[in-house]
Amino acid sequence: MSNYLIVGAAGQLGIELMLALQKKHGPERVVLADIRPVDHPDAALSTFVQCDATDKEAMADLVNQARPAEMYMLVAMLSAKGEASHLQAWGLNMDPLLHSLELAREGHVTKVFWPSSIAVFGPDAPKNCTPQNTGLHPTTVYGVSKVSGELWCQYYHQKFGVDVRSLRYPGLIGFRSQPGGGTTDYAVEAFHAALEGRPLNCYLESTESLPMMTMEDAVRATLELMEADGDALSVRTSYNLQGCSFSPAELVAELRTQGVLLDVLYAPDTRQDIAASWPNSLEDDAAHADWGWQAAHDTPGLVRAMLAGLSQPAVG
Numbered sequence: 001m002s003n004y005l006i007v008g009a010a011g012q013l014g015i016e017l018m019l020a021l022q023k024k025h026g027p028e029r030v031v032l033a034d035i036r037p038v039d040h041p042d043a044a045l046s047t048f049v050q051c052d053a054t055d056k057e058a059m060a061d062l063v064n065q066a067r068p069a070e071m072y073m074l075v076a077m078l079s080a081k082g083e084a085s086h087l088q089a090w091g092l093n094m095d096p097l098l099h100s101l102e103l104a105r106e107g108h109v110t111k112v113f114w115p116s117s118i119a120v121f122g123p124d125a126p127k128n129c130t131p132q133n134t135g136l137h138p139t140t141v142y143g144v145s146k147v148s149g150e151l152w153c154q155y156y157h158q159k160f161g162v163d164v165r166s167l168r169y170p171g172l173i174g175f176r177s178q179p180g181g182g183t184t185d186y187a188v189e190a191f192h193a194a195l196e197g198r199p200l201n202c203y204l205e206s207t208e209s210l211p212m213m214t215m216e217d218a219v220r221a222t223l224e225l226m227e228a229d230g231d232a233l234s235v236r237t238s239y240n241l242q243g244c245s246f247s248p249a250e251l252v253a254e255l256r257t258q259g260v261l262l263d264v265l266y267a268p269d270t271r272q273d274i275a276a277s278w279p280n281s282l283e284d285d286a287a288h289a290d291w292g293w294q295a296a297h298d299t300p301g302l303v304r305a306m307l308a309g310l311s312q313p314a315v316g
């Protein structure tokens with residue numbers, strides 16, 4: 001059991017973790033799984049297994065084949081898409097997690113990573129510097145599934161000693177792939193629109209501030225958490241994680257400061273309601289104290305990193 005298995009490897013975060021784990025451990029020790037192929041040239045360097053993660057037997061076969069020390073279970077339906085098919089979102093967000101926790105309980109996997117989200121918070125949580133521990137009353141099925149998943153993680157850790165670790169990611173901003181079905185997706189689209197010289201159709205209000213983070217910071221946080229001494233981890237639900245925070249108007253202003261003009265056509269829709277129910281920023285003292293978390297990118301740094309990444313001749 002010395003391999004690194006990414007389930008949901010074709011997604012926005014999966015591709016980034018694939019590259020980071022390939023670099024760190026060698027592509028031959030990374031196993032990729034998804035129901036669709038991984039659209040990146042470096043995926044060919046690692047073994048790919050087609051797998052429906054909602055199917056327990058398929059997951060059992062996968063871990064038998066992959067023999068993972070660590071499993072990154074990334075399969076999810078994000079907030080906006082989840083509202084269009086709430087029961088499908090519930091199944092997709094819970095079943096793969098529970099299969100992973102069971103397989104770890106049975107001793108087939110040593111360590112599990114599972115992503116949670118700022119979506120665990122609801123409209124009653126403090127908006128600024130939202131604490132690690134506050135009421136979790138989300139109003140989306142995505143948030144409900146993430147709160148439930150966090151509690152399952154803690155339960156399996158406390159009851160069975162399963163080493164499962166988790167982060168509450170903010171909106172993840174990367175240049176290698178597009179997100180899908182989230183409320184924070186506009187921010188990635190803003191960069192593509194700006195560089196292609198077309199206006200952004202924005203479904204949020206111009207002043208709606210949300211927590212965001214570069215993929216570089218998110219991947220580093222994930223690897224740091226997975227490397228941390230388990231005894232030092234005081235949070236076995238999921239850690240708050242702050243990168244930077246901005247509204248659409250602030251993003252446009254920072255782009256302008258860096259010499260890139262973007263026109264925005266504002267037409268707020270139901271995603272504005274979701275965004276309004278989430279924090280503007282998070283307090284992440286526990287992550288800092290337990291495993292030394294420190295974000296590298298503020299908003300200007302995030303914009304610089306995205307513009308530099310998107311102007312590379314070939315992504316990868």
Ligand code: SER
Binds near residue numbers: 079171181183185
């Ligand atoms: N990026 C996610 C979403 O917008 C939040 O975790 O749904």
